[in-house]
Amino acid sequence: MKPLLIALLCLIPISCSQETYNGKEPVGDNYSFVDGFETQNDALDELFPSNGQRWSTIQQTNPSSAVNEISIISNEFTEGRNAIRFLAYQSDAQLSKIDIEKNGLTIEPGNLVTITADFYINDTASLENLLLIDLECCSCWDPTVGDNYGAENQCPGVRLMMSGGNDYLSIERGKISGTTLHQTSFRFPRDQWVSVKWEMTMSDDDNGSNKLAIDGNVVIDENGMNMPNAQIFAAVFANQGIDFTLQEPLMYERVQIGATANPTAGNIELYVDNFSIRVE
Structure with missing residues (x-):
């Protein structure tokens, strides 16, 4: 279990901070959220209405x-007349x-989750370790452990990351x-x-399914856990004398998209x- 703890803790620097979110959306069967980032006069604040119907926070x-x-x-897009631009130094x-971030979701074991989005990445520099989409569970963290491993580690989850050199x-x-x-x-x-399509049947054990397609090409199709597992977390932390x-x-309560972390060299x-997320 010690290697598992090391793997968990070594990822603290590229994890995402916990944000406060208000309320929950009743995400049951056939929940769908779609956003093409359309606005009036390219106004970013239109993505964050007070009624919570679009995005929650930056x-x-x-x-x-x-x-x-x-x-x-409005100079690059795949539908409508707008897209959203991120520049991460x-x-x-x-x-x-x-x-x-889109907060307040309720994605549980057994749900089929499909996330799709179109990306345009400028330049040809290495993207090693760049993170593009995170799906996270904040309420599952043990509050008695608190900040012992840093506030940034308190939302376990799965992410899309550039790797392989x-x-x-x-x-x-x-x-x-x-x-x-x-x-x-x-x-x-x-x-x-x-075009990226990420499809998962959610599970905290090897019954989970994980499929990733890029421009219609299926590049990953593997079984495996994609949610935190109580026994694994308890064992990992027990090795450090911590009751978790x-x-x-x-x-999972939130999804993030953009440069969710940029540890690259450029x-x-x-x-x-x-963008869309569907829960069945």
Whole structure:
């Protein structure tokens, strides 16, 4: 179990901070949220209405030497007339992040979850370890453990991350003490719109299913857990003398998209359009 703890803790620097969210959406069978980032006059604040019907908040952590950027654009898009632009400067002493969150979800074991989005990534620099989509469980963290492992580690989940030496999009499971589901068969295209489809049957054991397709090409199709497992977490923390109880009910409450972490060696500019998440 010690290697599992190391894997869990080593990912703290590239995990996402816990945000306060208000209320929950009644996510049951056939829940669907779709957003093409359409606005009037390219107004970013229209994505965050007070009624909570669109996005919930912006997560932004700037490196010490620059300020990350987020905006609505009309010069590149795949549907409608708008897309959203993220510019994440390279990390220094601070891990660089800029993304948007949809909070208040209720995604439970047994649900079939399908997340789709179109991405456009400028430049040809290495994207190693860039994170694009996170699905996280904040309420499952044991409050008695608190900040012992840092506030940033308190939302375990699964993520889409570039790996394999440069730009192979993979499914990262380190925050639930799982291994990364790698693929090196399909490089992520640059300077063009790319369609990503991530489909999972949610489970805290090997009965979970994990499928990832890029431009219609299935690059990962593997069984395996994709939610935190109470026994694994208890065993991992017990090795450090910590009594950890995964909180119930187990559910993912938020999704993030953008540059959810940019530990790469360079600045990353990317556009996103045509986002959807469906729960069945």
